[in-house]
Amino acid sequence: MPQTPMQSEPGAPVLRVENLSVEFPVHKGLVHAVKDVSFSIGRGETLCVVGESGSGKSVTARAILQLIAEPGRITNGRILLKDKDGAGETDIVALGNRGRAIREIRGRRIAMIFQEPMSSLSPVHTIGRQITETILLHEKVDKAEARRRAAALLDRVRIPNPEEALDRYSFEFSGGMRQRAMIAMALSCNPEILIADEPTTALDVTTQAEILALIRELQRDRGMAVLFITHDMGVVAQIADRVMVMFKGEKVEEADVFSLFEKPQQAYTRALLGSILKLERPAPRPPRPEAEKPIARISDLELHFPLNPGFMGRPTAYLKAINGVSLTINEGESVGVVGESGSGKTTLGRTLLRVYTPTSGKVDYWRGEGGVVDLASLSRREMKALYGEVRMIFQDPHASLNPRMTIYQIISEPLRTNTDMTERQMQGRVRDLLTRVGLPADISDRYPHAFSGGQRQRISIARAIAVRPRLIIADEPTSALDVSLRHQVLDLMRDLQAEYGLSYLFISHDIAVIRYFCDRVAVMKRGQIVEMGDVVQVCENPVHEYTRTLISAVPRPDPRLRLQMAG
Amino acid sequence: MSEPTVQAAADAALLDQQVDASRLQGASQWGLIWHKFRRHKLAVFSLVVVGFIYFVALFAEFLAPTDPGRFDPRYTYAPPQSIGLFVDGSFQPHVKGYSIELDQASFRRVFVVDPDVTIPIGLFVRGQSYRMWGLFETDLHFIGPLDPSQPFFLMGADRLGRDMLSRTIHGTRISMSIGLVGVGLSLVIGMILGGISGYYGGFADRAIQRVIEFIRSIPTIPLWLGLAAAMPREWPPLQVYFAILVILSLIGWTEIARVVRGRFLSLRGDDFVIAARLDGVSEYRLIMKHMMPSLYSHIIAAITLAIPNMILAETALSFLGLGLQPPIVSWGVLLQDTQNLRAITQAPWLFIPGICVVVAVLALNFLGDGVRDAADPYAK
Amino acid sequence: MRHLRMAAMAGISFIALTGAAFAQDYQQAPMLEEMVASGGLPEIAERLGAEPRVMEPIDEIGQYGGTFQGGMVGGNDRNLLLKFTGYEPLLAWDRDWTGEVIPNVATGYSASEDSTAFTFTLREGMKWSDGSPFTADDIAFFIEDVLPEAKLFPTKPGWLVVDGELPSIEVISPTEFTISWSQPNGLFILNVAGVFGTQLTMLNKAYCSQFMPKYNDEAEANAAAAGVADWAEHMLNMCGVEIENIQRWRNPERPVIEAFRLTEPYVAGATRVAFERNPYYWKVDPEGNQLPYIDRASFSVNADPQTLVLATLAGDIHFESRHTNSPANLPLYVEGQEQGNFYISPREKLVGNQYNVSINLTHPDAAKREIFGNKDFRAALSLALDRPTMIDLLFFGNGVPQQVAPREGTPFYHEQLATQFTQYDVEQANAMLDEIGLDGRGGDGFRTMPDGSPLVLTLAAVNALGGHGDTAELVTQYWQAVGIDARLSSMDRTRFYEEKTNNTHDAVIWGATSGGIDVYIDPRDYFPFSTESNFAINWGKYYINAGGEEPPQYVKDQWALYDDIKATADPEQQAELFQQILDITAEQFYNIGISTATPSYAVVSNDLGNVSRDTPVGWIYPDPGPENPEQWYIKQ
């Protein structure tokens, strides 16, 4: 059994939450964001609160610091913080949210870090100013001393040149550096408890691994209690001592991390874990045609964006978003493209469909009725003829459906422009498509806002297969969905692949999804493909250094693999 | 969730939306906008006020007791009358007559309400004849004295003994239509240039943006004054009226162009627009069916907020003597008479058109605010 | 006949009313006494000269001191200053404007029998405000050096030109000179007393000649150093040269003979213009007190008349009779008298009518010209006006229906001209219009031209001129009532002058001008005299040799009669000749009038003494100049 030092000796509880309820008055009603939740954290312990969106996990975290946004309020329960001398307890709920008493606790005894490192620091104040301010707020030291300590803190969170960094602004740092600065700020007064609200969600996996390692390391050094909010079971497995699962504002289950992953007690937990673990293995493949027949072949594709265009002047530099990519997609095949943000993977997908016009290179496409065309050099008009068979599914199901059109209008739009169907025929086709993607057929006169994210993504898929789809470019189709919905959508896509003989170019940052869904995978970094091959092979035996880092950084939903973590 | 700090609120809102959705899931864009707009009580009230004002503008001839140019030397600067409902205990709407003394020393008529003279009034009475909308001749007036020759000045009279109520009502038509038509012109220019700017981007965008920046940096009054001074005077009043409209909209279009451009720019990159393009729809259909519906409500808001500026601008120009001129009656023309200490000290009712300006501008602003807030019912 | 009284004096010399006080009896203002005591100023007797003008104050001997507060409007209100302090001609109008001229700078004059030569006598020892002597040389400087200079006077004042000839001057002694032409100039003395006559006494040779190359070799160089184009512009800027040049109020150093000398100039952007007493002023009261009584004068420059009204109401203005004395403001003043510590002083406006509605007889459109040229058409338009109602409405009943004509009670009154077509008779108006071929009606119910095309009559009204718009609005409504499609076009003055230049106006409403003795000087309303004769601008142009077109014989007859007036010095004959001119005017019926001039008024502070109760209002008679503001005083 792998063990961490803290795990075997959980300290006495420093914080106890009893029967916490939080309500939000909304238009004509009340929303119970948190319902009767109780838990505690011990000194040096990491408690992970996990749940899907709307589970109330963030509200719970905020309630501890009395940071619930208006008009929400704590309606019941106590939050008891053990006093420094260990003698008594302070009920934070009773302190209210504005007075000196609660301010004495915020930042000094309980500190918090947030999801968005990009916007959690003031853009108009230097990093140093923001850290020293916290120190000066809570401790009687002079400015020079505060600054010295701030520099030490930055050094501690491994920000290079800490002295110089103090005088920089947050926008001059990368996301990972900002999160480090945030952590430095949170730690500036040696808090007893650190609340981390999805601190790594917005970061790339490699950065996430570094930040998680840093938090663990600091916790170990200082013996802090950490309340870690996340939706990612992989992260939970990596960092938690104990886990609390929440669903719709209620506590579902609380258990030791190992027990939870091994023997989840509640049906919801089991379902949640099930859907995650399902993505840990490749899905069963549909039969593939014997001979590999290409449907699209990308050769030496480049796309450059001009930087700093003047009023009339020439651009001073170019961003090489795609820098010489070659890739072949065969009929009936799913090719994954994986990479971190900024790697050019989404741009690649869009360039194939000529949302962007490539700077150079070729994209040969074997048409359904025969013949090969170069997508990179077709005119817009010629491109139009292909829009019925080369389709796209977007990442954000909210943004990709026009909120001002009915479902019927949305799905029938490609039919209208690519076929000669009559209105009546289209109505029938839309009905069939809706049924096919698992939605009731009678919803076609509703508007997208009536549907949940998963349902909307199904509508997107229906639109994609409306005409005579052959190649679908799926740009992170599951990233915006809760984990429990992901494999449902992927399975639907897979079923359709079998049915229509579809090929997919599947773009994702999530290696697990790629592994589940794809046959081959290309790993992209800075506009280039660094490695390419069979998905299992690349995942299990990555060749390229970057691929190795990428794959090893992915937190696996198995606490037993914890020691293999980087850092 | 891109806004984690409002995570809590957002979580709640999500649930909230689900509550709403159950009731409104069949609702179209306009249904949702109306639903959201209705919560803005002040805006709803303003909608009623604006509706009323335009109603008055539309039916000015009918609503005004007399022709706005009808003068009567006996009633120069006559003060407003008030309406009484009962005469000797029986129901008879009426106003009281005046007894007039000529003060030769001060060249002035002194009006005293004469309680003995009762002037019966009524609704839908016969009075001066007029051509309604230039279509048919009638002499029916909404309100007026039963005997049209008797004095009836609910808002007093001006220096020529003209009825301020009638003049204000007719001024409403000119001022409000200046706002509306002027904005219409601005809209055409603004939509075209803003659309080109936002949709095509590139050089056209930069050039148009420079022009807009430039126009917005010019102090408007000197510009208007210069242009108004340049207008040929042999032009008949109607032509002057349209020229003023053009002058006002020469500047007014920039705001609309800004809104249109902004929306086009963000829409252009929106996934659903890209999706539509990848559905193979034509450029025209893309703009008209997929992008424009997202613009309408924003444009309506921009228009509503632009009208009051037009009204105020007309008022200022007319006040400076460079806008509309008598015999055209607009609020601005009427307010020319207030730049006169006589009005302040002895005929404060001449300021009533000023109150109309304030009310109209306020109502349009609140209405525009409400529409703007409701314009995007899908935004959180 | 007052006019005759003046004529009776024409052949003789005046005896100056001096010597009533001896030198040692002269008194001066305390502020000057200090200066004399400190040696900065010569003694009073020396400054006044041998024969100062002794002036009877209007009410009483005044008190020294105080600052007069006045108000101007806009950037071009220089004539208010001219009228306040600039009226110092050789001979002046009397206070009642009986037509009599009295000594002022000159103690007297004599005219030759044929009215070709005029000899003036100046005051012994009279001085400019810088102490330099005022002599015949100063007058000669103007006549000989300035007036002929094209750069300074590109066009010459009409009253100084006889048959294209400029006057010549003979300096007899420092106090005596003769101005003469080869042809008679019978209206010269009237013009000398009129506002334009102040031109002769305006320029100080010693100071102003320094800007002329003829007197100063450095003149061009100095002009260049001052940054102006040439010496003439430099001189214009420093001396003003012409009575109405705004530069006249620009240079505090320019010596004047006026009661006040400039201290804060009337430059663009100035918010006030200020004056101080002229220590060398050459007038005394009967007790020997040197005038003026008032130490200083200050005029605020207002952008808008309303601020001036407000200042008057607040009691900040001593005298105002130029910008805000409209009938509309009268109730305000009546009500505000007590709080503002002022009273309202009625003044008579000596003009031929309150308004002059002119129909363009020389219209470029032949069809319109034929209609407009028809006297019956104009008569019908006149009959269509309900003058009593208009007078009631616009002037509160203060007026009598009348055409544009000299005032009753003057020697120029012409009954037919004044009273024809003034009754309100719609029936007859309609009948007359029908008769002249305007009996057809268009679809809009208005009369059409004989050929059936629409007849539109646009009446121009200049909106800056107070009350024109209201009157014009009424006039068009009355005309519409007799079936004329009359339209009102409000425009600003510039625009109207543009139309005038092109002669494109149909009709215009304007103020009527001369109504008394000034009919000789400015007869624009009675025959085509200049481009200001709005009823026939093209004929007026012809008269001043500026193009235009040749008029019919009756106009030429009027011009011949006017030439006869100038050729004689006999006032009786002049009046007789003018009646003949008016006979033709009446016969032709050029202009449509509304009402006799309504009384005007001045607002006068209770603190201001010696203000006349009955000074008329005018321009040729530049009120309040002839009532002598130098003898006004501020009650301490």
Added chain:
Amino acid sequence: MFLFVLRRIAGMIPAMFAISILAYTIIQLPPGDFVSTYAAQLAESGTIVDSARLESLRDRYGLGQDVVTQYFKWIGGIVTRGDFGDSFEWNQPVTELVWDRMGMTALISLLTLIAMWAVSLPIGIYSAVRQYSVTDYVATIFGFLGMATPNFLLAIVLMYISTMWFGASVGGLFSPQFVNAPLSWAKIWDFITHAWIPILILGTAGTASLIRVMRANLLDELHKPYVEAARAKGMPETRLILTYPTRVALNPFISTVGWVLPALISGELIVSTVLNLPTAGPLLLQALKSQDMFLAGAFILLSGALVLIGTLISDILLAISDPRIRLS
């Protein structure tokens, strides 16, 4: 930073050029010219001007030349010698009269701007922090009332009240005794007692929108993560609001100068005409009406320049205040 300023100034040149063309076009548009106006004025006082005289005047003022030549003469004089030509009406070089007046206009505009900021900032902050409170509504309503009331109406009424009820001297920016007096504390005080009226009137028109801008900006910022992060540090609420979101919300607020200033200058023109202020307004109006083209042109040109300079200053302020602009 120096380069930034330099770049902005360079960027102003084409705008300035465009404004000069516009100004010239505007003053050339009306038919007729100053000489006909001049003749009209003389005629009103009874002086008759014949056409020979008018022609000589036209020659003198160079009105006969074609428009393009006149423009280049005009702009050439301005650029090379600072010579704006002569005012026909005043017979003075335009330079002698525009600077004082424009200076006063700039001063009044600047003071109004400062006053507007001084009022709208705290109210905007309060309105945002206490959204939908009574104060929020009251501020909104008063702001809107000020915006909806035509400036000139307010000017007339306020002038009347201050004169008749409080005995202030009518209009202007100084009492008569201070008009041409040298600068002193007494004169400054006198100025303040007069200047509040135009500042109040001008301020009312724009304060509403500034309050709303500040309120909206701050509302956007109030819910930003960094505010919550700062709150989680234990900062006192007032200090927190002022230090963080207000500071950020201030940046778009500063850039409002770009559109507030033109509106102020425009409004100033009207108000100063009514109040008889020694600023550009009355002279410009008069110049436009009498077609005193060089004077009108100079005012239009300079008010455009004033806006550009104001915008430049606000850009510099913004760069100082916002490191994102300064450092990018």
